[in-house]
Every structure is written in structure tokens, then in C-alpha cells.
Amino acid sequence: MLRKDFPLQQRPLRVPEQVSLIGYDDIDFAAASAVSLSxxxxxxxxxxxxATELPLDECDNPGTHAHQQIMFQPELVVRESSR
Structure with a gap:
């Protein structure tokens, strides 16, 4: 386990040969970096x-609106940092 006071960038490790990295939200920079980030x-x-429809429905139908828990399926985008 990595310690917070010893960042990965200070270690002599090669991505992805020795360590795999993965990000979250797939920002544009992820694909454009020197080693594209999974x-x-x-x-x-x-x-x-x-996120827009549920609050509007609650405002429009306060007596009948039912709160919901909605789960979305994320997608793993594999790039060079984890191959």
C-alpha cells in the first residue's frame, strides 16, 4: 500500500510496465497525456x-413524487497506463 507522504512520482517506477494507473471521469487530458491514462x-x-428531471418532478408533483435511488453503469476505458 502506498503511503500518502511518499508519492508514486518519487519512486523509480515505469508506467505501465511496473505499475498501472487509472483515473476517474475520463477528462480530455487522460487521452492526451504522455502515457494515456486509463x-x-x-x-x-x-x-x-x-439530475434535472427528478427535482423538477418533485416540484411539479409534491404529493405523488417518489424518491428514487438510481444507479448508473460506469465504463472502463483502457489506455496505455494499465496495459
Whole structure:
């Protein structure tokens, strides 16, 4: 386990030969970095749609609106940092 006071970048390790790295949210920089970063991609459009629809429905239908727990399936985007 890595200690917080001993960052990975200070170790003489090669990515991905000795260590794999993965990011979250699949930002544009992930694919454009020197070693492209594998990342977890969230379904942004469905997340945004539901984040808008649920509060509006609660405002429009306060007596019948049912609170929901909605889970979205993330996607693993494999790039050079974890091959």
C-alpha cells in the first residue's frame, strides 16, 4: 500500500510496465497525456438528465413524487497506463 507522504512520482517506477494507473471521469487530458491514462467514464448525459428531471418532478408533483435511488453503469476505458 502506498503511503500518502511518499508519492508514486518519487519512486523509480515505469508506467505501465511496473505499475498501472487509472483515473476517474475520463477528462480530455487522460487521452492526451504522455502515457494515456486509463479511466472510469461516467454516463454524463443520463446523469445530467436524471439530475434535472427528478427535482423538477418533485416540484411539479409534491404529493405523488417518489424518491428514487438510481444507479448508473460506469465504463472502463483502457489506455496505455494499465496495459
Amino acid at each position: 479511466s472510469i467514464r461516467q454516463p454524463t448525459y443520463p446523469l445530467g438528465r436524471v
